[in-house]
Amino acid sequence: MKTKKIISIITSLALVISSSALLTSCGSDAESDNTLIVLNYGKYIESDVLKRFQKETGITVKYEEYESVEDMYAKYKAGSINYDVICTSDYMIETLRSEGELVPIDYDSLPNYKNIDPAIIEASSSFDPQHNYSVPYFYGTVGILYNQNMVDEETVSSWNSLWDPEYKNQIVMINSQRDAFMVPLKMMGYDINTTDKSQLDAAYNKLCDEKQFVYAYLMDETYECMVSEDAAMAVCYSGEAAMGMEYNENLAYTVPKEGGNLWIDSWFVPRTCKHYDAAMKWIDFMCEEEAATENFEYVWYATPNLKVAQYQDEETLADETVFPSKDTLERCDIYKAYDKDTLDYTTLLWKKLKAY
Amino acid sequence: MISKLRTRTSFLAGPYALWVLICTVLPLLFILYYALTNDNGHFTLDNFTAIADPIHLKSLWLSFQVAIITTVICLIMAYPAALILHNLKISNKSFVVFLFILPMWMNFMLRILAWQNILSNNGILNNILKFLGLGTIHILYTKSAVILGMVYDFLPYMILPIYNSLSKINDDIVEAAADLGAKWHTILFRITLPLSKDGIISGVIMVFVPSLSSFVVSNLLGGGKVLLIGNVIEQEFTLARNWNLGSGLSIILMIFVLLSMSIMNNEDDAGKGGMPL
Amino acid sequence: MKKIKTATSAIYMAIIFLFLYAPIFVLIVLSFNDSMSRTVWGGFTLQWYANLPFNDTIMDALFTTLRITICSSLLATVLGTSAAVGIHHMKKHHAAIMLGATNIPLLNADIVTGISLMLLFTRFTSLGEFSVVLAHITFSVPYVIFNVLPRLQSMSDSCFEAAMDLGASPAYAFYKVIWPELIPGVLSGFLMAVTMSLDDFTITYFTKGAGVNTLSTMLYTELRKGIQPELYALSTLLFLLAFVMLLIINFKSRNQEVKNEN
Numbered sequence: 018m019k020t021k022k023i024i025s026i027i028t029s030l031a032l033v034i035s036s037s038a039l040l041t042s043c044g045s046d047a048e049s050d051n052t053l054i055v056l057n058y059g060k061y062i063e064s065d066v067l068k069r070f071q072k073e074t075g076i077t078v079k080y081e082e083y084e085s086v087e088d089m090y091a092k093y094k095a096g097s098i099n100y101d102v103i104c105t106s107d108y109m110i111e112t113l114r115s116e117g118e119l120v121p122i123d124y125d126s127l128p129n130y131k132n133i134d135p136a137i138i139e140a141s142s143s144f145d146p147q148h149n150y151s152v153p154y155f156y157g158t159v160g161i162l163y164n165q166n167m168v169d170e171e172t173v174s175s176w177n178s179l180w181d182p183e184y185k186n187q188i189v190m191i192n193s194q195r196d197a198f199m200v201p202l203k204m205m206g207y208d209i210n211t212t213d214k215s216q217l218d219a220a221y222n223k224l225c226d227e228k229q230f231v232y233a234y235l236m237d238e239t240y241e242c243m244v245s246e247d248a249a250m251a252v253c254y255s256g257e258a259a260m261g262m263e264y265n266e267n268l269a270y271t272v273p274k275e276g277g278n279l280w281i282d283s284w285f286v287p288r289t290c291k292h293y294d295a296a297m298k299w300i301d302f303m304c305e306e307e308a309a310t311e312n313f314e315y316v317w318y319a320t321p322n323l324k325v326a327q328y329q330d331e332e333t334l335a336d337e338t339v340f341p342s343k344d345t346l347e348r349c350d351i352y353k354a355y356d357k358d359t360l361d362y363t364t365l366l367w368k369k370l371k372a373y
Numbered sequence: 374m375i376s377k378l379r380t381r382t383s384f385l386a387g388p389y390a391l392w393v394l395i396c397t398v399l400p401l402l403f404i405l406y407y408a409l410t411n412d413n414g415h416f417t418l419d420n421f422t423a424i425a426d427p428i429h430l431k432s433l434w435l436s437f438q439v440a441i442i443t444t445v446i447c448l449i450m451a452y453p454a455a456l457i458l459h460n461l462k463i464s465n466k467s468f469v470v471f472l473f474i475l476p477m478w479m480n481f482m483l484r485i486l487a488w489q490n491i492l493s494n495n496g497i498l499n500n501i502l503k504f505l506g507l508g509t510i511h512i513l514y515t516k517s518a519v520i521l522g523m524v525y526d527f528l529p530y531m532i533l534p535i536y537n538s539l540s541k542i543n544d545d546i547v548e549a550a551a552d553l554g555a556k557w558h559t560i561l562f563r564i565t566l567p568l569s570k571d572g573i574i575s576g577v578i579m580v581f582v583p584s585l586s587s588f589v590v591s592n593l594l595g596g597g598k599v600l601l602i603g604n605v606i607e608q609e610f611t612l613a614r615n616w617n618l619g620s621g622l623s624i625i626l627m628i629f630v631l632l633s634m635s636i637m638n639n640e641d642d643a644g645k646g647g648m649p650l
Numbered sequence: 651m652k653k654i655k656t657a658t659s660a661i662y663m664a665i666i667f668l669f670l671y672a673p674i675f676v677l678i679v680l681s682f683n684d685s686m687s688r689t690v691w692g693g694f695t696l697q698w699y700a701n702l703p704f705n706d707t708i709m710d711a712l713f714t715t716l717r718i719t720i721c722s723s724l725l726a727t728v729l730g731t732s733a734a735v736g737i738h739h740m741k742k743h744h745a746a747i748m749l750g751a752t753n754i755p756l757l758n759a760d761i762v763t764g765i766s767l768m769l770l771f772t773r774f775t776s777l778g779e780f781s782v783v784l785a786h787i788t789f790s791v792p793y794v795i796f797n798v799l800p801r802l803q804s805m806s807d808s809c810f811e812a813a814m815d816l817g818a819s820p821a822y823a824f825y826k827v828i829w830p831e832l833i834p835g836v837l838s839g840f841l842m843a844v845t846m847s848l849d850d851f852t853i854t855y856f857t858k859g860a861g862v863n864t865l866s867t868m869l870y871t872e873l874r875k876g877i878q879p880e881l882y883a884l885s886t887l888l889f890l891l892a893f894v895m896l897l898i899i900n901f902k903s904r905n906q907e908v909k910n911e912n
Binding site: 378379380382383384385386387388389390392393395396397398399400401403404407450453454457458460465467468471472473474475476477478479480481482483484485486487488490491493497525528529578582583585586587588589603606607610619620623626627630631634 | 659662663666667669670671672673674676677680688689729730732733735736737739740741744748751752754755756757758759760761762763765766767769770773784785787788791795814820845848849851852856865866869870873877881882885888889892893896900903
């Protein structure tokens with residue numbers, strides 16, 4: 018009985034004290050001037066770089082991640098968080114620019130901007146024609162990652178290998194609206210930026226045909242799936258492929274002969290930015306050679322930073338998965354932003370495909 | 374004096390009533406507002422009628438199927454388990470009961486991820502089957518995998534309330550029946566089962582509701598091929614950014630849940646099963 | 651006959667437990683796997699356990715999770731217990747209304763609860779850690795109420811009235827007579843709130859602010875390029891901690907039983 022009494026006293030006391038203490042302690046999430054809210058793709062930065070930035074500048078970074086371009090747009094548009102600096106892909110930057118959501122970048126305050134490859138800056142003009150708003154971070158391609166023991170190189174030299182009944186339940190398709198539609202469009206020889214509904218419909222029908230052979234629609238887990246040899250081939254980004262090839266030497270990556278997509282992920286400052294100077298420091302830091310090298314060795318996408326090459330060995334620089342060859346780049350196009358009508362239309366088709 | 378005290382103590386629920394008003398009722402009104410307007414803020418019923426769209430109907434029907442199969446499998450698996458647990462002749466049954474809850478302390482996302490390792494084409498299960506010379510099965514990223522994941526996730530919610538209601542049954546009744554010559558199946562179907570009805574109902578509710586609306590399990594084990602109504606709603610709020618449609622479908626889902634509830638149970642004893650200690 | 655029955659029972663329970671614990675076993679094995687990939691066995695290692703305390707993102711998410719869970723479940727317990735006492739003393743139809751409202755978060759899909767709270771918070775305050783705590787309290791209070799209320803209902807009022815007749819003040823009578831009876835319900839409600847809060851993903855996902863990550867939401871984004879193996883180590887440790895705690899409680903209560911019998 019005595020223990021019971023003690024327990025009851027302790028519990029009641031604990032409840033009262035803790036609840037009142039916690040009410041006050043949990044309270045404020047006040048944002049000081051010395052913070053920076055960053056939004057970036059998942060696992061797109063070496064955590065040491067993030068740590069070093071905070072230490073060197075004394076700025077506290079609130080770092081948020083997202084999965085796909087569409088995710089990022091939804092997060093930004095939800096408006097519940099005032100992001101200061103965001104990294105995303107080409108056509109989304111174009112969309113946001115046309116919506117007037119971007120703030121010009123003060124390039125004079127970016128001493129390290131000179132490290133960026135002028136060729137990539139030039140390529141950025143497709144979404145940022147006057148070069149006012151973006152600083153390239155990484156670039157890469159979309160292609161096929163395949164297992165050489167299961168598929169030969171000849172087969173995957175064309176996108177139509179993804180419609181081969183022999184590989185039923187062995188095919189991983191990319192789980193991203195724009196990239197998924199790119200595949201049949203390229204295969205049929207259409208422009209990947211087409212707004213012609215009959216061409217989009219044709220692409221949709223192709224994708225519906227493909228669904229019966231598809232093992233899964235994946236983004237995040239593609240490389241794990243290929244490493245464990247659960248599937249024979251997968252449509253994925255070049256960096257994802259490079260990552261997979263590190264773990265399983267049977268894997269290889271190719272951009273089919275019909276061509277694919279070249280994408281450029283860049284930093285930009287959105288209208289919601291409250292800490293502009295800190296955002297500039299952040300972007301400049303990302304262009305610094307040491308940080309860029311660390312980031313490159315972590316994410317394995319092609320870096321536009323010219324200073325990184327000197328730290329890499331021959332083999333890495335010659336790796337066409339990481340650095341696409343000129344020949345490959347010529348076959349690849351950059352996405353242009355869809356107008357609202359086309360965007361809504363493809364979104365609907367995508368939803369229909371998923372329910373199909 | 375006592376009755377006056379009763380009214381006074383009933384005010385203890387005051388803070389909670391306020392809380393419910395702000396954090397439960399008000400948010401629902403928000404959803405209702407979004408559901409009844411379009412993106413220009415004008416009144417519309419389109420977001421409700423959108424459920425008639427073949428895509429939405431199909432995913433609602435699929436969710437319904439998955440939820441029912443999940444619930445039935447859970448019930449079939451859980452009832453014998455609860456019964457065996459109840460009949461165990463050990464002094465400390467709560468220890469065994471806790472063994473059912475313990476897996477929940479490992480993060481749910483990780484446990485589902487582990488199922489990917491087990492079920493994949495070249496995964497643990499298929500390697501065992503191959504080793505035994507039984508061939509392989511393709512299960513990951515299918516509807517079956519989603520159902521398996523849900524059964525796994527929700528099984529404890531079925532076992533606990535049933536076990537609870539079983540332990541409330543007076544053993545004397547069972548013994549009396551046995552003494553009077555009743556066979557075990559008579560006892561089971563005429564006594565135990567009817568008397569544990571409450572537990573079964575709350576178990577069914579605790580499994581059926583979350584499996585009807587879940588979207589994470591189908592995301593992780595469905596490989597983007599299994600589109601449940603939960604996935605549709607999630608995508609309307611995230612990818613498609615159509616909050617109005619998302620809200621409309623949420624309300625339809627809610628009505629659907631409430632309807633299924635009232636069919637199963639017209640008293641408000643949901644969740645009373647709780648956790649035994 | 652009886653032997654066959656016990657044997658079948660044992661086999662059945664073994665299958666159920668195998669089903670429940672298979673993924674956990676897989677995760678524990680992965681925590682010793684010397685490879686960043688979760689599908690390749692790279693040999694035995696303890697490095698993930700050694701690295702764990704120095705992995706800031708994970709430790710940060712762990713502490714955020716613990717803060718949110720402890721805050722929300724304690725507050726939910728206080729709020730829920732007082733609500734249960736209040737509801738028990740209400741007029742019948744008032745109580746019915748309250749219980750109906752209490753059922754809403756239980757019956758509502760997580761995704762609807764999460765989104766509706768997000769709409770509320772973005773309108774009136776901002777999203778952050780605090781908003782997650784509020785959301786967690788909202789969905790855990792019902793569990794506390796439904797654990798405490800049956801205790802109250804199974805109690806007869808006469809003891810309390812007797813205590814009052816003997817001159818105890820209402821507060822003193824409550825503390826002496828009712829509270830000791832309530833403790834098991836309060837504790838199990840609290841435990842249930844903790845479990846729900848630890849395991850929640852959906853509602854946290856929609857109500858969290860920038861840079862706030864619990865273990866669940868971190869995992870969801872972590873999936874992109876493979877999970878950091880330290881996470882397997884962390885969850886193995888958490889699991890073992892829970893298991894050991896369970897063993898201790900079990901051992902203690904058995905001791906007490908023995909004492910009581912003596």
